[in-house]
Amino acid sequence: MLTQEDKDLLAKKGISEAQIAEQLSCFEKGFPYLKLAAAASVDNGGIMTATEEEQQKYLNAWDAYKQGNKKIVKFVPASGAASRMFKNMFEFLGADYDAPTTDFEKKFFDHIHSFAFYNDLNAACMDNTGKDIDALLSEHNYKAVVANLLEAAGLNYGSLPKGLLKFHRYADGVRTPLEEHLVEGALYAAGKSGEVNVHFTVSTEHRDLFQKLVDAKVGEYAAKYGIQYHISFSEQKPSTDTIAADMDNKPFRDKDGKLLFRPGGHGALIENLNDLDADVVFIKNIDNVVPDRLKADTVTYKKLLAGILVTLQEQAFKYLELLDSGHYRHDELEEIIRFVQQQLRCRKTDIKNLEDADLVIYLRNKLNRPMRVCGMVKNVGEPGGGPFLAYNVDGTVSLQILESSQIDMKDPEKKAMFEQGTHFNPVDLVCAIRDYKGNKFDLLKHVDKATGFISYKSKNGKDLKALELPGLWNGSMSDWNTVFVEVPLTTFNPVKTVNDLLREQHQ
Numbered sequence: 001m002l003t004q005e006d007k008d009l010l011a012k013k014g015i016s017e018a019q020i021a022e023q024l025s026c027f028e029k030g031f032p033y034l035k036l037a038a039a040a041s042v043d044n045g046g047i048m049t050a051t052e053e054e055q056q057k058y059l060n061a062w063d064a065y066k067q068g069n070k071k072i073v074k075f076v077p078a079s080g081a082a083s084r085m086f087k088n089m090f091e092f093l094g095a096d097y098d099a100p101t102t103d104f105e106k107k108f109f110d111h112i113h114s115f116a117f118y119n120d121l122n123a124a125c126m127d128n129t130g131k132d133i134d135a136l137l138s139e140h141n142y143k144a145v146v147a148n149l150l151e152a153a154g155l156n157y158g159s160l161p162k163g164l165l166k167f168h169r170y171a172d173g174v175r176t177p178l179e180e181h182l183v184e185g186a187l188y189a190a191g192k193s194g195e196v197n198v199h200f201t202v203s204t205e206h207r208d209l210f211q212k213l214v215d216a217k218v219g220e221y222a223a224k225y226g227i228q229y230h231i232s233f234s235e236q237k238p239s240t241d242t243i244a245a246d247m248d249n250k251p252f253r254d255k256d257g258k259l260l261f262r263p264g265g266h267g268a269l270i271e272n273l274n275d276l277d278a279d280v281v282f283i284k285n286i287d288n289v290v291p292d293r294l295k296a297d298t299v300t301y302k303k304l305l306a307g308i309l310v311t312l313q314e315q316a317f318k319y320l321e322l323l324d325s326g327h328y329r330h331d332e333l334e335e336i337i338r339f340v341q342q343q344l345r346c347r348k349t350d351i352k353n354l355e356d357a358d359l360v361i362y363l364r365n366k367l368n369r370p371m372r373v374c375g376m377v378k379n380v381g382e383p384g385g386g387p388f389l390a391y392n393v394d395g396t397v398s399l400q401i402l403e404s405s406q407i408d409m410k411d412p413e414k415k416a417m418f419e420q421g422t423h424f425n426p427v428d429l430v431c432a433i434r435d436y437k438g439n440k441f442d443l444l445k446h447v448d449k450a451t452g453f454i455s456y457k458s459k460n461g462k463d464l465k466a467l468e469l470p471g472l473w474n475g476s477m478s479d480w481n482t483v484f485v486e487v488p489l490t491t492f493n494p495v496k497t498v499n500d501l502l503r504e505q506h507q
Contacts, residue, residue, distance in 0.1 A: 006251075006259050013261065014239035020251070023242055027249040027465050031452050033408040037397045039421040040376075040387035040484055046345065046399060047376050047387060047423055047484040050304065058307030059300070065310045067192045070279040074185045074196070077269055077472070078163040078178070078210070078286040079203040079236060085165075085287075086150055086158050086498055093146050100142060104499060109142060111502050116174040117155065117166040121145070124154040161206050161286070164213060167501060168291045177495075178210065179217055180289035186225035187295065188302045189282060194227045200286075201272050202233050234275065240268030242467040244459070252464045260459060267452075267469035270476040274443040276433070280306060283429040283473070287495040290505050297490040301375060305430045305485055309373040312343060312483065316367045317436040323364050333359060340366050344481045345389070346398040366396075370441045370480045374401065374473070375428030375487035385425040385474060386418065387484045393448075399482040401425045401473050405453045423484075426492040429473060431480075443476075451475025 002010075002017065010017065040046025050058065066072070083090070088104045100106045112118060112133060122133050125148045129136065136144050148154030157165055163178040175183075178200070185196040202210050214231050222229050241261040244252040252260045273281065282302060290298065319336045322328050333356065341347050346366055354362060376387050390400040409415045433441050451470040458464060470476045493505040500506065 035391040037389040062307035073278040265468035376423040446479035448478035
């Protein structure tokens with residue numbers, strides 16, 4: 001039973017009692033594993049590759065599209081704190097030894113001068129200890145250096161989001177990931193008017209810091225690239241928080257008897273994406289950036305993905321207009337079937353049994369959906385989701401990005417399918433979110449709610465269950481038309497730990 005205090009809390013968050021009941025039901029029933037047909041690969045046609053001639057055609061298509069009056073937005077999920085990036089250094093700070101012991105710790109201190117944040121850290125050490133880093137290290141006072149890096153009295157990097165940390169060093173200064181994304185936007189997302197729209201999703205507590213950095217830097221990059229920026233921010237909506245449950249699947253209450261809510265994961269950002277006014281949206285994680293000297297591949301393949309997207313979308317729109325006209329021949333329907341099966345990779349085994357009237361309904365439904373083209377890189381053991389051919393509720397088989405939690409790993413066949421996948425998802429998407437009549441799709445209608453995830457946590461020593469919403473590029477987009485394209489590993493350079501900044505790609 002919900003108390004009046006509970007109901008007041010729900011009202012404040014914008015969550016209905018029906019949503020709570022639905023979420024508690026998810027804890028009780030769990031989520032079904034997805035039925036897989038195969039791991040998508042280049043060999044089985046699930047992942048597209050483009051010849052040099054085709055690449056040029058698609059690059060030209062994107063350049064032509066940008067000359068129109070379409071709105072292009074670069075969407076960057078940037079709200080995550082960098083605490084996981086510094087996990088090893090937090091452990092060192094709390095360890096019962098004072099000198100670097102692990103290989104990770106030794107590498108950090110051996111190359112400390114190579115970090116882009118070195119000068120800031122050195123200044124913080126001088127302010128707080130009266131000594132520079134070299135002096136502190138010569139005295140074996142390693143923990144003072146780490147404390148000045150991570151804690152609020154110093155740089156506070158342990159609590160800041162990755163987007164605001166100094167990643168790359170240049171002859172004329174240093175750059176944060178936020179700035180690198182501004183530069184990327186100028187290089188592939190500028191429309192004919194020279195305007196670049198970049199949208200960051202941020203956490204409430206860091207929004208002012210993001211705004212301050214944008215205010216300080218945006219004029220510099222606008223002048224450098226001869227463009228005009230429109231930078232916007234949004235936050236994860238409180239209404240996307242999910243209720244925590246106890247081990248009996250009842251609402252979890254804290255020591256004060258209050259309901260506990262948790263963020264619903266990055267799948268909650270489908271709401272933020274749905275609020276955007278855009279024709280084409282680029283999506284890429286905040287930490288996947290490189291210095292200018294390595295940006296060429298990133299820019300080329302972003303344009304390639306976008307060119308493939310607008311080419312496919314143009315063809316889909318023509319087919320939808322043909323179906324609307326009512327004046328089509330059977331051979332034209334067969335052409336549309338081939339497009340849906342071969343270009344959009346959506347197959348229906350019994351399609352030959354459909355009468356023309358039912359076939360038209362089916363084809364219109366499959367064509368008139370949001371569309372995304374996703375870059376896929378060869379699997380080199382990085383964690384993350386993978387590209388699969390999966391069965392949908394309507395019996396069709398289409399391309400999906402799946403996480404291991406959505407796959408029955410107890411089934412040897414499915415486990416092998418996941419482990420032997422040739423590619424994985426680096427979060428490199430270009431999306432089309434308007435229909436052929438120019439109306440925005442309601443993206444929330446294309447979410448598969450049966451693809452959430454339950455994890456186990458604790459609060460004040462009490463076990464609890466947490467519910468994650470369908471992931472942004474997983475279940476939240478499961479009803480989209482999806483195309484996978486092979487992109488080179490040079491376009492994927494994430495920073496998961498602080499020592500990743502020592503890789504050649506970030507120096």
